[in-house]
Amino acid sequence: MSDLKKIFHCTQCGFCCHGETTVSLDEDDQKRMIVALNSTEEAVADRYWRINGSTVQMKTEQGHCVFYDDGCTVYHGRPWRCAQWPLVPALLEDENNFLIIRESCPGINKELSYQEFREILARLIGDDS
Ligand code: SF4
Ligand code: SF4
Known part of the structure; x- marks a missing residue:
C-alpha cells in the first residue's frame, strides 16, 4: 500500500466543499481554472469568482462551492489548496x-x-x- x-x-x-466561503485562488490557480473552463477571465470572474480587493475566492451556492455537484466539476482546474486538502x-x-x-x-x-x-x-x- x-x-x-x-x-x-x-x-x-464533499464536506470540504461546503460552507459559505472557499479557499482563495492565487494567480496560477486563476489561470488554470480559466483554461480548464475553456473560457475568458472576464466570464469566469463574473460567473464563478467572489472578488474582494486582491482576494479571489469561488462563489458559493446553496451552502457549497459553486463547482460542487456530487464531486468537483472543475477537478483539473481546481485551486492548489483544494488539491492539497x-x-x-x-x-x-x-x-x-x-x-x-x-x-x-x-x-x-x-x-x-x-x-x-x-x-x-x-x-x-x-x-x-
Ligand atoms: S477530502 Fe474527501 S473525505 Fe475529506 S472531507 Fe473532502 S471530500 Fe470528504
Ligand atoms: S473547486 Fe472543487 S474541490 Fe475545490 S471547493 Fe470547489 S468543488 Fe470542492
Whole structure:
C-alpha cells in the first residue's frame, strides 16, 4: 500500500466543499481554472469568482462551492489548496490541528496515532523534521 493510502483515502463526502466561503485562488490557480473552463477571465470572474480587493475566492451556492455537484466539476482546474486538502503542513506542527482536521475529514485513517500519521505525512511532503 502506498504511503498516501495508509493515511488518507478520499471518500468523496464533499464536506470540504461546503460552507459559505472557499479557499482563495492565487494567480496560477486563476489561470488554470480559466483554461480548464475553456473560457475568458472576464466570464469566469463574473460567473464563478467572489472578488474582494486582491482576494479571489469561488462563489458559493446553496451552502457549497459553486463547482460542487456530487464531486468537483472543475477537478483539473481546481485551486492548489483544494488539491492539497486535507494533507496540509499544519498537520505536522500540532496534534490539535490533526484532531480538528481528522474530525472533519472522514478520509483520514482513524486507526493511526498522531505519531504514526505524522511520520508518514512528513515523508510524503518532504519534511522529516
Ligand atoms: S472531507 Fe475529506 S473525505 Fe470528504 S471530500 Fe473532502 S477530502 Fe474527501
Ligand atoms: S473547486 Fe472543487 S474541490 Fe475545490 S471547493 Fe470547489 S468543488 Fe470542492
